[in-house]
Amino acid sequence: MTPLAPRTALLMTVPPLLWAGNAVVGRMVVGSVPPLTLNFLRWTLAMVLLLPLGWRALRDPGAITARWKHLLLIGLLGVGSYNSLQYLALVTTTPINVTLIAASSPVWMLAVGALFHGEHPTRRQIAGALLSLAGVLLVIARGDPAALARVHFVTGDLYVLVAIVAWAFYSWQLARPPAHMREPQRPDWDWAGFLLLQTLFGLLGSGAAAIGEAAFTHASLHWSGWVVAALVYVAIGPSIIAYRCWGLGVAQGGPALAAFFGNLTPVFAALMSAAALGEAPRWYHAVAFAMIVGGIFVSSRRG
Structure with missing residues (x-):
């Protein structure tokens, strides 16, 4: 395994x-924007x-047409399914459950790599996954392991699980694309053009989901300055920049390593929530961060 470079670490931390x-x-716009509509507006x-x-990237329709199946697949996985299910889960389940299920991301990433791409996990990767997972569980338990026994799962938790599996397949498609998406057959698309194509194909599924939501539910959109600001943030930060x-991080470090970095999300979310509520970070945030980083370090070391 290639040693973890500082640039790769930064790309996977952002x-x-x-x-x-x-x-x-x-979570904050629940009640103001229906979840599937939120995802459609975001993208x-x-x-x-x-x-x-x-x-x-749109100047050569023939290149797009020849690769439409792959573009549709990654568009539906990354833009359509994952994000729609995540917003839907935030309505029907609790943040602690979302975090708990999302913590299984490295497991699913390693499983997809082993089953579909012949990338069998090493002992270091498994050890790193367990250490990183332990750090996430510490945050969920708020320093009290007994709290994990009091977690109750609801219907929406299934959405999170499906979302995480979809993201695992999406990440592996980025790292192990078909031959027509690799050099020298890959069109000369830059990062913005490639993401634009993913977005366009993903909006086909996201748009259909939003239409269905409007037609078959009573959810309604309530515009406000806060809703506009929220849409601008989710469209630029978590979408384009992230x-x-x-x-880039997946291409340089691989999907399995990237999944360990993904476990930093609940730690960052806990800190953000604590800041929003005026609460100081607790000791277990620091310990969990060290455990997750330790898992990254162990999994990325040479055997």
């Missing part, structure tokens, strides 16, 4: 930080912002 903010914001705005940067960093 997305969890921004996604933690996304979870906090997504529609992201598409508008990406157009000036990535429009050149996806760009995640794509």
Whole structure:
């Protein structure tokens, strides 16, 4: 395994930080914006912002048409399914349950790699996953392991599980794309153009979901200055910046290593929530952060 470079570590740390903010914001707009509509509006705005940067990818329709199946797959996995399910879960389940299930991300990432890409986990990766998972559980338990026994699961937890599995497949598709998406066959798309294409194809599923939500539920959208600010944040930070960093990080370090960094999300979310409530970070936040970083270090070392 390639040693962890500082640049790769930074690229993999930025997305969890921004996604933690996304979870906090997504929870705060519950009742103002329906979850599936929120995801559609988020990526529609992201598409508008990406157009000036990535429009050149649209100049060759033939290259897009020849790869439409792959683009549709990653668009539905990364833009459509994962984000829609996450927002939907924030309505029907508790943040502690979302964090608990999301902590299984390295397990699913390693499983998808082993089953579909022949990337069998090493002992160091397994040890790193367990250490990182223990750090996340410490945050969830708020320093009291007995608190884990009091966690109750609800229907919405299934949405989180499906979202995490979808994200694992999405990440592996970035790292192990089909031949027509690798050099020298890959079109000359820059990062903005590639993300723009993912967004366009992902909006097909996200838009259909939002239409269904409007037609079959009583959820309604209530505009306000706060809702507009929330949409701007989730469209720029967790979408464009985070996806760009995640794509680079996965390409350099691999999906399995990236999954360990993903476990920083609940720690960042706990700190953000504590700051929003005026509470000082507790001792277990620091210990959990050290355990998660330790898991990253163990998993990324050479055998």
